[in-house]
Amino acid sequence: xxxxxxxxxxxxxxxxxxxxxxxxxxxxxxxxxxxxxxxxxxxxxxxxxxxxxxxxxxxxxxxxxxxxxxxxxxxxxxxxxxxxxxxxxxxxxxxxxxxxxxxxxxxxxxxxxxxxxxxxxxxxxxxxxxxxxxxxxxxxxxxxxxxxxxxxxxxxxxxxxxxxxxxxxxxxxxxxxxxxxxxxxxxxxxxxxxxxxxxxxxxxxxxxxxxxxxxxxxxxxxxxxxxxxxxxxxxxxxxxxxxxxxxxxxxxxxxxxxxxxxxxxxxxxxxxxxxxxxxxxxxxxxxxxxxxxxxxxxxxxxxxxxxxxxxxxxxxxxxxxxxxxxxxxxxxxxxxxxxxxxxxxxxxxxxx
Amino acid sequence: xxxxxxxxxxxxxxxxxxxxxxxxxxxxxxxxxxxxxxxxxxxxxxxxxxxxxxxxxxxxxxxxxxxxxxxxxxxxxxxxxxxxxxxxxxxxxxxxxxxxxxxxxxxxxxxxxxxxxxxxxxxxxxxxxxxxxxxxxxxxxxxxxxxxxxxxxxxxxxxxxxxxxxxxxxxxxxxxxxxxxxxxxxxxxxxxxxxxxxxxxxxxxxxxxxxxxxxxxxxxxxxxxxxxxxxxxxxxxxxxxxxxxxxxxxxxxxxxxxxxxxxxxxxxxxxxxxxxxxxxxxxxxxxxxxxxxxxxxxxxxxxxxxxxxxxxxxxxxxxxxxxxxxxxxxxxxxxxxxxxxxxxxxxxxxxx
Ligand SMILES: O=P(O)(O)O[C@H]1O[C@H](CO)[C@@H](O)[C@H](O)[C@H]1O
Ligand SMILES: O=P(O)(O)O[C@H]1O[C@H](CO)[C@@H](O)[C@H](O)[C@H]1O
Numbered sequence: 001x002x003x004x005x006x007x008x009x010x011x012x013x014x015x016x017x018x019x020x021x022x023x024x025x026x027x028x029x030x031x032x033x034x035x036x037x038x039x040x041x042x043x044x045x046x047x048x049x050x051x052x053x054x055x056x057x058x059x060x061x062x063x064x065x066x067x068x069x070x071x072x073x074x075x076x077x078x079x080x081x082x083x084x085x086x087x088x089x090x091x092x093x094x095x096x097x098x099x100x101x102x103x104x105x106x107x108x109x110x111x112x113x114x115x116x117x118x119x120x121x122x123x124x125x126x127x128x129x130x131x132x133x134x135x136x137x138x139x140x141x142x143x144x145x146x147x148x149x150x151x152x153x154x155x156x157x158x159x160x161x162x163x164x165x166x167x168x169x170x171x172x173x174x175x176x177x178x179x180x181x182x183x184x185x186x187x188x189x190x191x192x193x194x195x196x197x198x199x200x201x202x203x204x205x206x207x208x209x210x211x212x213x214x215x216x217x218x219x220x221x222x223x224x225x226x227x228x229x230x231x232x233x234x235x236x237x238x239x240x241x242x243x244x245x246x247x248x249x250x251x252x253x254x255x256x257x258x259x260x261x262x263x264x265x266x267x268x269x270x271x272x273x274x275x276x277x278x279x280x281x282x283x284x285x286x287x288x289x290x291x292x293x294x295x296x297x298x299x300x301x302x303x304x305x306x307x308x309x310x311x312x313x314x315x316x317x318x319x320x321x322x323x324x325x326x327x328x329x330x331x332x333x334x335x336x337x338x339x340x341x342x343x344x345x346x347x348x349x350x351x352x
Numbered sequence: 353x354x355x356x357x358x359x360x361x362x363x364x365x366x367x368x369x370x371x372x373x374x375x376x377x378x379x380x381x382x383x384x385x386x387x388x389x390x391x392x393x394x395x396x397x398x399x400x401x402x403x404x405x406x407x408x409x410x411x412x413x414x415x416x417x418x419x420x421x422x423x424x425x426x427x428x429x430x431x432x433x434x435x436x437x438x439x440x441x442x443x444x445x446x447x448x449x450x451x452x453x454x455x456x457x458x459x460x461x462x463x464x465x466x467x468x469x470x471x472x473x474x475x476x477x478x479x480x481x482x483x484x485x486x487x488x489x490x491x492x493x494x495x496x497x498x499x500x501x502x503x504x505x506x507x508x509x510x511x512x513x514x515x516x517x518x519x520x521x522x523x524x525x526x527x528x529x530x531x532x533x534x535x536x537x538x539x540x541x542x543x544x545x546x547x548x549x550x551x552x553x554x555x556x557x558x559x560x561x562x563x564x565x566x567x568x569x570x571x572x573x574x575x576x577x578x579x580x581x582x583x584x585x586x587x588x589x590x591x592x593x594x595x596x597x598x599x600x601x602x603x604x605x606x607x608x609x610x611x612x613x614x615x616x617x618x619x620x621x622x623x624x625x626x627x628x629x630x631x632x633x634x635x636x637x638x639x640x641x642x643x644x645x646x647x648x649x650x651x652x653x654x655x656x657x658x659x660x661x662x663x664x665x666x667x668x669x670x671x672x673x674x675x676x677x678x679x680x681x682x683x684x685x686x687x688x689x690x691x692x693x694x695x696x697x698x699x700x701x702x703x704x
Contacts, residue, residue, distance in 0.1 A: 004439040006451070011441045012526065014450035020529040023433060023454055031431030032413070035513030039388075061384070079383030081375060081672070081679055087356040089363045095541070096553050097578055098366035099358070102375055151671035159668025161387030168671065174364065176676035177372040189447070201448050226449055278671040304674050316511025319503035319520065319630040320433070322656050324528035327433055 006331050015227035017182050022229050023327040037312040038157050040273055045116045045163045054164035056113045071126055072133045073110040080106035082172055104172035105141055109133055111165040118165050118274055120264035127257035135246040141171035142286030147179055155276025157306055175285055190296035198298035202237050212336045215263055219255040222263045224336040229326045231308045231315050232335050236301040243284040243297050269342045277305035358683050367579035371537050374581050375679040389664040390509050392625055397468045397515045406516035408465045423478055424485045425462040432458035434524055456524035457493055461485055463517040470517050470626055472616035479609035487598040493523035494638030499531055507628025509658055527637055542648035550650035554589050564688045567615055571607040574615045576688040581678045583660045583667050584687050588653040595636040595649050621694045629657035
């Protein structure tokens with residue numbers, strides 16, 4: 001019988017954080033594509049647009065005027081999905097018609113006053129400023145909220161409706177689905193094996209070094225997880241066991257700023273465009289969980305980029321994926337090899 | 353304190369099939385949209401295209417020539433995600449690096465020889481033919497596969513790469529994530545309450561009649577589930593307790609053909625375009641499960657359409673949704689009201 005080769009033969013891989021499986025079909029990347037092609041990201045965004053509600057000095061739809069900010073600028077989302085106050089739904093005895101309270105805060109963080117920058121094109125010092133702002137919001141919003149989700153949707157293909165560099169923070173009175181599953185799986189792992197799952201995982205990945213590890217710095221490791229779902233999905237992990245973003249030392253934050261710049265340059269270089277993705281941070285929950293043992297958690301950032309073959313052809317997570325299981329068309333190792341082979345200088349600065 | 357109103361105040365709703373929650377933000381539909389707009393679906397597809405590998409008489413990339421088929425035509429996907437044979441991954445003791453065998457069959461079913469038709473524009477008799485083909489494939493592929501997923505991705509925005517009316521069948525040696533969760537939740541419900549979950553659910557929805565029920569026929573009910581996630585997500589349920597598609601009587605299949613035509617006309621009329629969606633069937637698993645008690649299952653079809661506000665503005669399930677919880681911008685009842693108000697004659701046949 002033929003010998004199994006991960007880069008040749010379909011198989012399942014287990015995602016221990018989500019407690020589910022991804023279908024890996026390595027041979028399928030060869031199929032021709034006649035479907036939808038995306039528009040290339042607009043590359044000629046003006047530095048300042050007096051009509052853009054995220055620019056310094058502009059009046060937002062709410063009537064508020066943005067200050068003439070110099071680095072980050074944070075404000076309440078003018079169209080929040082969650083609100084701090086308001087009445088709660090009535091309790092129901094019927095297991096099939098259950099509603100529950102949802103309160104929270106939605107904020108927008110502008111990364112920089114200029115609209116024509118993205119994180120990989122920003123100065124390391126300015127990225128450090130973004131990280132400090134994230135950490136502060138984790139502390140402030142985490143006081144009363146059980147979960148503070150920091151996330152960036154970059155690119156129109158990821159539903160981003162404004163090219164100005166920014167991210168969002170949605171903090172909630174409840175633990176959302178994803179972190180609630182990860183809370184359980186990491187707890188069970190620690191109880192069973194005596195170690196936080198992602199601390200153990202990082203050690204093992206570092207031992208296997210050349211398979212899925214992409215970049216290493218003194219405090220951080222960037223890798224393609226064994227169970228990656230999106231074509232070029234990656235994870236960023238601290239070397240140390242860290243529960244929450246706000247627990248990072250100043251050293252670790254400076255190093256993180258440089259690491260984020262480096263990794264995002266590699267992403268941009270893959271298809272020589274401003275690489276679209278959704279990214280975000282997962283760490284131990286906040287609010288009432290600040291008083292509980294959360295030592296099974298390990299802080300990590302997740303990058304979910306949609307592109308598959310080129311700047312204009314994405315992976316569609318549709319029919320089978322929505323109804324059955326996620327499916328990918330190349331292995332994590334094949335994606336890692338492609339990313340590792342890319343230049344470390346941003347394609348826009350090639351001639352420098 | 354203000355009284356709670358589901359159409360005014362953010363809240364969570366519980367999805368008992370998936371055992372998770374959706375964030376409902378009814379006030380958020382008012383936010384302006386400056387992000388990506390989709391291309392309108394192409395409406396002038398030629399009836400026959402000698403270059404289209406799904407048309408009768410055409411030679412496919414595999415070198416095989418399609419027969420001059422008259423109703424449905426079924427063939428093996430030329431780029432299958434799963435293969436019947438091939439070696440299995442080696443067993444691993446490490447809980448963080450788990451791979452498992454994945455075998456199966458991937459088929460394509462053309463609905464009709466004409467490329468310029470879609471299900472809602474087809475004759476009821478031809479739709480009945482599609483349903484019979486589905487039922488036969490459930491039987492054939494279900495003999496050795498634990499799960500047979502029938503699904504249709506319609507529209508380029510849903511990753512469909514060919515306008516010819518068709519669906520896919522991916523059958524697998526394993527129970528994928530979604531059905532595996534539903535297997536558990538429906539089993540637990542039946543154990544606890546003595547009734548299949550969706551049988552109980554349908555009774556309750558019929559009693560509340562005017563809230564989320566959209567269409568009723570002698571054997572079928574079309575509704576917006578209380579826990580709907582996609583803006584215009586719906587579910588189609590038989591009135592009778594039916595485990596699998598192949599268990600439907602001829603009467604029920606004829607009625608289903610008419611019901612599918614009716615509901616898909618309403619979908620097309622919402623934005624007066626060929627309405628994009630992923631749809632598929634979930635029923636009791638097959639293979640070894642054919643010998644087990646699966647009486648907790650109830651057959652149902654799911655429709656997941658991406659559009660939110662217009663023919664060109666979709667709901668993006670991105671940052672927060674990928675990292676935290678699904679979120680919707682109107683309630684299930686608001687979506688139901690919009691769908692109920694639509695004409696029952698297809699917009700293309702308005703003048704008839
Ligand atoms: O097989 P197709 O139609 O080429 O592919 C489409 O449906 C598949 C199953 O949902 C997805 O994996 C693909 O991303 C999508 O483009
Ligand atoms: O708040 P924004 O940027 O307008 O909205 C974007 O991100 C949100 C959070 O992931 C999504 O719910 C929206 O669908 C998306 O368009």
